Amino acid sequence: MNRTPVYGLMAEFTNPEALLAGARRAYAEGFRRMDAFTPFPVEGLAEAIGFHKTGIPLIVLIGGIIGCVGGFYLQYWISVIDYPINVGGRPLNSWPSFIPVTFELTVLIAALFALFGLLALNRLPMPYHPVFNLERFELASRNRFFLCIEATDPKFDDEATRRFLESVKSQGVYQVEH
Amino acid sequence: MSPSEPPRLRMDELQQRSLLIGGLALAVCAAGWFFSPQQFFRSYLVAYLFWIGIPLGCFAIVMLHHLVGGGWGFVIQRLLEAGIRTFPLMVLLFIPVLFGVRDLYVWARPDEVTTEAFLRQKDLYLNVPFFVTRTIIYFAVWISVGYFLNRWSLEQDRIAEGGLTQRLQSLSGPGLVLYGLTVTFASIDWIMSLEPRWYSTIYGMIFMVSFVLAAFAFVIAVAFFLSGLEPLSNAVSPDRFQDLGNLLLAFVMFWAYMAFSQFLLVWVENLAQEIPWYLHRTTGSWEWVALSLILFQFSLPFVLLLSRATKRRAGILSIVAIGILFMHWVDLFWMVTPAFYPSRFHFHWMDIIAPIGVGGIWIGVFLGQLKERSLLPLHDPRFSQTQEQGA
Numbered sequence: 001m002n003r004t005p006v007y008g009l010m011a012e013f014t015n016p017e018a019l020l021a022g023a024r025r026a027y028a029e030g031f032r033r034m035d036a037f038t039p040f041p042v043e044g045l046a047e048a049i050g051f052h053k054t055g056i057p058l059i060v061l062i063g064g065i066i067g068c069v070g071g072f073y074l075q076y077w078i079s080v081i082d083y084p085i086n087v088g089g090r091p092l093n094s095w096p097s098f099i100p101v102t103f104e105l106t107v108l109i110a111a112l113f114a115l116f117g118l119l120a121l122n123r124l125p126m127p128y129h130p131v132f133n134l135e136r137f138e139l140a141s142r143n144r145f146f147l148c149i150e151a152t153d154p155k156f157d158d159e160a161t162r163r164f165l166e167s168v169k170s171q172g173v174y175q176v177e178h
Numbered sequence: 179m180s181p182s183e184p185p186r187l188r189m190d191e192l193q194q195r196s197l198l199i200g201g202l203a204l205a206v207c208a209a210g211w212f213f214s215p216q217q218f219f220r221s222y223l224v225a226y227l228f229w230i231g232i233p234l235g236c237f238a239i240v241m242l243h244h245l246v247g248g249g250w251g252f253v254i255q256r257l258l259e260a261g262i263r264t265f266p267l268m269v270l271l272f273i274p275v276l277f278g279v280r281d282l283y284v285w286a287r288p289d290e291v292t293t294e295a296f297l298r299q300k301d302l303y304l305n306v307p308f309f310v311t312r313t314i315i316y317f318a319v320w321i322s323v324g325y326f327l328n329r330w331s332l333e334q335d336r337i338a339e340g341g342l343t344q345r346l347q348s349l350s351g352p353g354l355v356l357y358g359l360t361v362t363f364a365s366i367d368w369i370m371s372l373e374p375r376w377y378s379t380i381y382g383m384i385f386m387v388s389f390v391l392a393a394f395a396f397v398i399a400v401a402f403f404l405s406g407l408e409p410l411s412n413a414v415s416p417d418r419f420q421d422l423g424n425l426l427l428a429f430v431m432f433w434a435y436m437a438f439s440q441f442l443l444v445w446v447e448n449l450a451q452e453i454p455w456y457l458h459r460t461t462g463s464w465e466w467v468a469l470s471l472i473l474f475q476f477s478l479p480f481v482l483l484l485s486r487a488t489k490r491r492a493g494i495l496s497i498v499a500i501g502i503l504f505m506h507w508v509d510l511f512w513m514v515t516p517a518f519y520p521s522r523f524h525f526h527w528m529d530i531i532a533p534i535g536v537g538g539i540w541i542g543v544f545l546g547q548l549k550e551r552s553l554l555p556l557h558d559p560r561f562s563q564t565q566e567q568g569a
Contacts, residue, residue, distance in 0.1 A: 088448070090446075096441065096442050096445045096446070097446055099442065100442070112524065
């Protein structure tokens with residue numbers, strides 16, 4: 001990828017409402033490649049920057065189905081195919097007694113898929129991210145709210161975007177370098 | 179509260195119509211009692227259990243909410259409290275069951291007790307005077323705890339004072355313990371003792387959970403129908419219905435967990451005194467009822483409620499809720515009726531008229547109670563907090 005020296009422009013806000021309003025205006029303006037950073041979850045922020053759908057539900061569903069089918073088949077294979085034992089005259093395929101383990105494995109595999117799917121979708125662990133080049137950015141985990149419009153956005157223009165971010169009641173606009 | 183006129187009129191009309199339908203259906207049932215008293219009591223018992231489940235579930239949810247809080251509860255709190263205030267009506271509606279004790283319960287027939295050894299052994303607990311005494315105790319607990327829950331919540335509307343919230347919380351802890359004990363014993367007395375040879379220790383839990391499930395389904399549907407009314411319309415939102423939908427899903431799963439646990443233990447043990455209970459309920463066409471429970475009381479609502487879209491659309495959510503409520507009735511029918519007709523599936527016209535009769539009266543009284551108060555708790559300090567945060 002052809003890297004420009006500029007990663008993007010970062011606007012700083014003092015409260016979540018201002019950030020939310022700014023993010024909504026940036027989205028309305030046509031910006032798509034942007035991200036917001038807050039010290040605590042802000043309701044509606046993900047939707048405001050156009051983050052409506054995540055792949056997590058599908059990933060968890062797939063994990064759940066694998067756990068369910070795999071868990072049942074594990075027991076079926078052991079007690080019917082590989083090592084059939086007559087226990088108290090019950091049928092070899094005693095499905096009611098397979099249900100608890102099937103259920104547990106469904107939950108376990110779905111949870112593991114959720115965890116690793118989440119890490120993969122967020123591209124974590126990530127040893128380097130340009131936003132940390134900005135010294136003020138550490139305030140994002142204290143009391144400041146940031147909105148970053150990335151240089152890869154088709155509508156990004158150093159001058160115009162800076163003017164736009166200054167117009168949305170931000171405390172300051174900073175350039176983020178690679 | 180100054181409600182707009184038309185909705186109130188509609189509620190009055192609905193109340194009258196419901197009482198009328200209920201009264202008519204009960205009159206038809208009275209005729210049925212004349213021709214076949216035994217069948218009347220059998221049908222009436224299922225109908226009664228279905229409708230007492232809703233106020234009992236309301237009772238548990240109110241106390242649960244006082245303990246854990248959360249924005250979801252304030253939307254339905256007044257519906258739940260109106261449900262609790264129908265307990266005195268349920269005492270009146272229990273009278274036919276008392277008249278039918280000898281028709282319904284084998285341990286209440288003196289000639290059978292003298293001939294059956296195992297009934298003589300259980301006679302210390304299963305006898306009519308003690309049965310009536312226990313029932314009186316259950317209602318005394320439900321009515322008295324329910325009375326204070328309602329009274330303090332109403333006082334909170336008039337005076338914004340933190341002490342009442344504290345008092346409601348300290349009542350709710352022991353209240354939930356009492357709910358657990360009374361519902362366990364009531365389900366043993368009223369339902370399990372229909373087949374006194376059989377017993378299951380998880381039985382009370384199944385009813386505790388399915389009553390809460392039924393109450394959630396009922397209040398979700400009512401909250402949807404009333405969502406246009408002031409001041410409830412200010413508080414309901416897709417977020418709230420999603421919360422309620424999540425709780426409904428949780429209790430659908432909880433019910434399935436309990437019902438399956440009992441089945442699994444009995445199936446694995448395969449003991450001569452326990453297995454007949456399930457054999458009766460899975461043969462002679464009863465198996466189709468059992469199958470419909472697995473499909474429509476668990477699988478279908480489970481899949482539908484997983485989706486965010488279902489939970490956020492109040493109309494669709496309430497259709498799912500009404501389906502669950504209907505299947506809850508099928509569940510009770512499946513648990514009770516095979517006790518009388520173990521070999522073959524049996525359905526009598528009174529099985530459908532009796533629930534309509536009891537339900538018409540119950541809904542009429544419920545709406546009457548609902549009209550008396552504001553549809554939202556006004557001064558609960560935790561409520562205004564959740565409204566501001568939208569959380």
